[in-house]
Amino acid sequence: MTKRAGGFAMLFFAGAIATSASAQTVKKVDIITMNDTPQLLEVRDGLLKGLADHGYVDGKNMKVDFESAQGNFGTAQQIVRQFIGDNPDLIVTITTPTSQVAVAATKDIPIIFSTVTDPIKSKLVTSLTHPGGNASGVCDLVPTEQQLNVVKQIVPKLKTLGVVYDPSLDNSRSTVDSIKAIAPKMGITVVESPAMGLNNVPAAGQNLVGKVDAIFVPNDTTVYGAFETLVKISQDAKVPLFTAERRSVERGAIATVGFDFFQMGMATADMADKVLKGKKPGDLDVVFMKDLPNSLGLYINKESAEKIGVTIPPELLRKAAHVF
Amino acid sequence: MSLYALVGALETGLAFALVALGSFITFRVLDFPDLTVEGSFPLGAAVVAKLMVSGVDPWTATFAAMGAGCLAGFATAFLNIKLRIMHILASILTAIALYSINLRIMGQPNIGLINVPTVYTFWERLGIPSLYVPVVVLAIVVVVCKVMVDLFLGTGIGLAMRAAGANPRMAQANGVRVNLMIVVGLGIANALTALSGALFAQMLGAADVSMGIGVIVVALAAVIGGTALMPSRLIPLLTLACVLGSIVYRLAIALALSSNSIGLTASDVNVVTAVLVAIALYLPGRRFSLARRSGRAVK
Numbered sequence: 369m370t371k372r373a374g375g376f377a378m379l380f381f382a383g384a385i386a387t388s389a390s391a392q393t394v395k396k397v398d399i400i401t402m403n404d405t406p407q408l409l410e411v412r413d414g415l416l417k418g419l420a421d422h423g424y425v426d427g428k429n430m431k432v433d434f435e436s437a438q439g440n441f442g443t444a445q446q447i448v449r450q451f452i453g454d455n456p457d458l459i460v461t462i463t464t465p466t467s468q469v470a471v472a473a474t475k476d477i478p479i480i481f482s483t484v485t486d487p488i489k490s491k492l493v494t495s496l497t498h499p500g501g502n503a504s505g506v507c508d509l510v511p512t513e514q515q516l517n518v519v520k521q522i523v524p525k526l527k528t529l530g531v532v533y534d535p536s537l538d539n540s541r542s543t544v545d546s547i548k549a550i551a552p553k554m555g556i557t558v559v560e561s562p563a564m565g566l567n568n569v570p571a572a573g574q575n576l577v578g579k580v581d582a583i584f585v586p587n588d589t590t591v592y593g594a595f596e597t598l599v600k601i602s603q604d605a606k607v608p609l610f611t612a613e614r615r616s617v618e619r620g621a622i623a624t625v626g627f628d629f630f631q632m633g634m635a636t637a638d639m640a641d642k643v644l645k646g647k648k649p650g651d652l653d654v655v656f657m658k659d660l661p662n663s664l665g666l667y668i669n670k671e672s673a674e675k676i677g678v679t680i681p682p683e684l685l686r687k688a689a690h691v692f
Numbered sequence: 693m694s695l696y697a698l699v700g701a702l703e704t705g706l707a708f709a710l711v712a713l714g715s716f717i718t719f720r721v722l723d724f725p726d727l728t729v730e731g732s733f734p735l736g737a738a739v740v741a742k743l744m745v746s747g748v749d750p751w752t753a754t755f756a757a758m759g760a761g762c763l764a765g766f767a768t769a770f771l772n773i774k775l776r777i778m779h780i781l782a783s784i785l786t787a788i789a790l791y792s793i794n795l796r797i798m799g800q801p802n803i804g805l806i807n808v809p810t811v812y813t814f815w816e817r818l819g820i821p822s823l824y825v826p827v828v829v830l831a832i833v834v835v836v837c838k839v840m841v842d843l844f845l846g847t848g849i850g851l852a853m854r855a856a857g858a859n860p861r862m863a864q865a866n867g868v869r870v871n872l873m874i875v876v877g878l879g880i881a882n883a884l885t886a887l888s889g890a891l892f893a894q895m896l897g898a899a900d901v902s903m904g905i906g907v908i909v910v911a912l913a914a915v916i917g918g919t920a921l922m923p924s925r926l927i928p929l930l931t932l933a934c935v936l937g938s939i940v941y942r943l944a945i946a947l948a949l950s951s952n953s954i955g956l957t958a959s960d961v962n963v964v965t966a967v968l969v970a971i972a973l974y975l976p977g978r979r980f981s982l983a984r985r986s987g988r989a990v991k
Contacts, residue, residue, distance in 0.1 A: 435949065441903050442704045442910065443945065443961055445896055449700025450949050464802060465900050472806050472897025490898075491804025535795060536901045538802040564791065 395430045395644050398451040400470070401462035402444065404436040405589040407613075407629045411462050411482055414633020415640070422641040437466065448473045458643050460636060461505075464490050464538050471503050478643045481505030482636040483629070485539040487654055496654045504649040506636045508539065508587055510612045511658040512546040514625045515584070516554055518666065519610050522623060522673070522680055523582045528557045530580035530607075532572045532598065534590035535562040543586035543612065569594035570601065577605040585611045585621070595619055603675045617667045618692055622678065627663040635660060665689030693950045699823055701946040703895060705939030706830035710888035711907060712914035712934040713834075713841055714881035719915060720930070721845065722857040722877040724772075727783040727908050731790025732764040732882040734904040736889030738794040741803040741899030750811045754890045761886020764790060765878035773871045787904070794901050802900045810894035826895045833891065834935060837884060842928045844880075853877055913965050914938035920973050944968055 399415065401408050412434060416426070424430040433454070437444035448469050451459055459479045461467040467481035471492050481492060484507050493499035520526050531547060533540040544560065551558045559580055563572035569591055576583055583602060585591050591598065599620030602609035611621040614628040635655060643649055657663050666684065669692040673680050685691060693701075711729055718726035736757040743753035764786055771782035795801065815825045844850045855863040856873040864870050885907075893899040918937020924930055948964050 438961060439902065440906050440961065441892070441896060441900065442708060442906075442942070445704050446697070446700040446942065446946055447949060449703075450694070450697040450946065453694030453696030465898060468802075468804050468806060468898040469896055472895075489804070490802065491806040491808075494807075536791075536801045538800065538900075541801055 393429050395424065395458070396454060396456035397424075397430060397432050397458050397460060397640065397644075398454060398456040399432065399434045399460045399462065400444065400447050400451065400466045401434075401436050402466050403439050403463070403589065405593060407587075407589050407592055407615075408462050408483065410615075410629035411633040411636065414630035414635075415460060415482070415637045416633075417630075418634035418637020419640060421634075422637060424641075424644070441465065441469075444469050445473075452477060458640055460640060464492075467492050467503070467505070471501075475502055477502065478649045479503040479505075480636060480639050480643060480649060482632060483508050483539070485509050485542045489542070490538065493654060498651060499654060500650040502649055504639065504652040504654055506632055506639060506655045506657060508627075508632055509656050509658060510543045510546070510586055511625065511664060512543060513550050514658075514664070515610065515612060516547065516550060516556065518623055518625050518684070519582055519584065519608075520554060520556075521684060522610075522678060523608050526556060526581045528559055528580045530559045530561055530576035530583045531586070532561045532563055532569065532576070532583060532591055533586050533588045534564060536564060537588055537590065540586045540588040547584065547586075563591060566590055566593045570597045573598045573601040574605075577601065577607060580607065582608040582610060585609070585616070587612045592616060595621075599672070603672070606676050608676055608678050609672075614665070614667050617669050617672075620672050621669060622673050622676070623666065623668045623680075623684075625664050625666050627657045627660075627665075631663060632657055635663070668692070693946055696823070697946045697950055698943075699827060701942040702939060703826040703830060704892075705942035706827065706834050706935075707888055707892040707895065708907075708910050708914065708942070709830075709834050709935040709938040710837060710884045710891075711911040712918070712938045713837060713931060714884035714888075715908075715911040715915050716919075716931060716934045717841065717877050717881045717884075719912070720857075720919070721854055722874060724857070724874060724877065725780045725783065726765075726768065726878060726881060727780065728764055728768045728786045728790075728878070728882055729885045729907050729911060730904040731787035731794070732761045732885045732904075733889040733892075733907045734794050734899070734901060735760050735764055735790050735797075736886030737893035737899035737903055738797040738803075738901070739886070740890035741805055741893055742797055742799070744805065744808055744810070744894075745803060750809060750813075750894065754811060754887065754894075757890035758883045758887045761889075762879040762883040764886070765880070765882030766875060768882075769871075769875040769878045773874060791901065791904075798899065798901065801902070802898060804898050805894060806897045811891065812894060830891060830895075833887075837887075838928075838931050838935060841880075841884075842931055845927045849873075849876065909962075909965060910938070910941065913941050913969050916973065917941065917969050941965070941968065 426432045435447045452474050461470045461481045462483050464484045470479050487493045548558050561572040561575050563569045609621045611624050613626040617624050666688045667690050668688045718724045739757040739760045740753045768783045768786040771777045772779050812825045816822050852868045853873040856870040860870045914937035915934050918933035922933035
């Protein structure tokens with residue numbers, strides 16, 4: 369009898385140790401986004417795929433909680449508090465506002481931000497290298513000089529460039545300011561056409577017809593939401609349309625030297641993996657998508673170009689990573 | 693619900709309780725549907741953020757934000773009284789204009805307020821754990837504002853304002869300057885809203901130009917829900933109902949967020965709001981009939 373009792377005790381302890389060990393290796397990852405527009409959801413999908421590639425399986429050794437604040441700041445604050453109460457191993461924040469809320473709310477839980485354009489201006493970090501603190505992340509700063517170079521190569525007579533963007537989005541504002549800073553050196557005048565909200569996008573596009581030689585759209589989730597209307601305006605009015613990311617080229621823009629949001633999600637997963645393996649975000653340098661090897665590719669949509677009546681220089685077609 | 697989620701609900705509930713108080717004054721007392729709050733809430737945030745990053749101390753900045761909110765209220769009053777624009781339209785016009793004005797004030801769509809001394813940092817230095825500081829500060833501010841509103845509505849001007857809202861023609865005939873009451877009421881209500889925006893931005897860690905979206909829904913849910921569940925003819929109880937309504941609303945959201953088993957997410961907030969307000973409007977009617985039945989029971 370004692371032998372059996374001893375046997376049961378051993379089994380019991382083995383079971384307890386096994387479950388506690390597996391409980392210890394379940395990493396809790398809480399993800400918050402401000403909106404669930406398609407681009408931002410692509411970031412989340414890239415993040416989850418990247419985490420899976422690193423060996424984390426939701427349900428087995430990782431527990432993921434994803435929440436969208438639906439554009440509501442009060443809800444964002446509550447979600448962040450809720451996450452903190454969860455005591456996760458990592459909080460991933462998509463977009464600048466949620467990153468700010470998270471960084472303000474906790475100095476202990478590791479935070480990896482994503483889809484932020486200027487983390488220093490948004491007060492998320494005080495330095496891009498070795499930021500210290502509990503936050504670091506991936507930035508989507510657009511390589512504006514390279515973008516404008518491509519535009520100029522495809523539209524050699526470019527004198528005036530129109531920009532359609534949502535002025536309430538910090539990321540877009542930063543990109544537009546960057547374009548306005550380098551444009552004069554390239555002999556280009558910039559005409560801004562703001563669209564406050566999805567419904568104003570077509571009017572903002574039409575406003576530029578006849579005034580500009582080409583239109584550029586920064587990584588702006590509002591404009592991308594109504595992108596097809598811009599494509600139609602561009603093709604009807606024969607104004608070349610350029611963007612900052614890849615999927616919009618597939619949707620009808622002429623070209624871009626850009627990454628895409630899914631890739632950004634995967635880059636975020638790489639940083640998340642480092643944190644989950646024990647590194648502190650403060651020790652991780654802030655990553656810029658445009659600086660990652662293989663992230664910037666020239667993407668061209670020849671069909672779109674033909675519809676607008678623009679010829680793509682053959683050397684660009686040869687250099688292109690992909691031609692739609 | 694974890695302690696943190698509870699604290700989150702309390703602090704956001706208290707922050708928006710100020711907007712609820714303001715909306716009580718406009719919607720209930722003055723009978724003036726005022727949607728200016730969609731603009732004056734982020735106006736408070738914009739003013740306080742711009743001043744604070746320019747080096748102004750948080751207390752002065754917060755008071756300045758209140759002043760700005762008051763001016764926004766005056767703008768709506770001007771559109772309504774002098775230009776004879778219908779009240780709800782006048783308030784929408786001001787709110788729309790404020791969107792651009794707020795962008796101008798901030799110079800950019802978003803100003804970060806992390807690691808900037810706020811009205812909360814002072815209390816943190818007193819030794820209160822930083823998790824509870826916003827709740828403590830906001831509780832004090834809400835109580836003070838509520839009491840001041842209650843007292844004001846009992847003064848001569850306050851009673852005149854109530855009369856103006858209840859029956860403008862009768863009040864005017866009795867010597868009440870209805871137009872002045874509208875100006876004063878809108879000024880106070882939007883000053884409270886801007887105060888709410890200023891305190892909320894400092895708690896959140898940022899002022900963002902799109903912060904005002906959805907504020908009116910939250911305020912109305914609090915006012916309608918609160919006063920329907922706690923009906924009274926006494927002003928202090930009505931304002932209390934508004935404050936509690938705001939907190940209960942946030943608690944409901946926190947519950948929805950934490951009950952992953954039910955499958956509710958933050959995206960369902962709007963539906964939760966609608967259901968809550970519907971229940972709040974339906975319940976009092978039922979209670980009344982139940983009471984009548986039991987009261988009339990003859991033995």
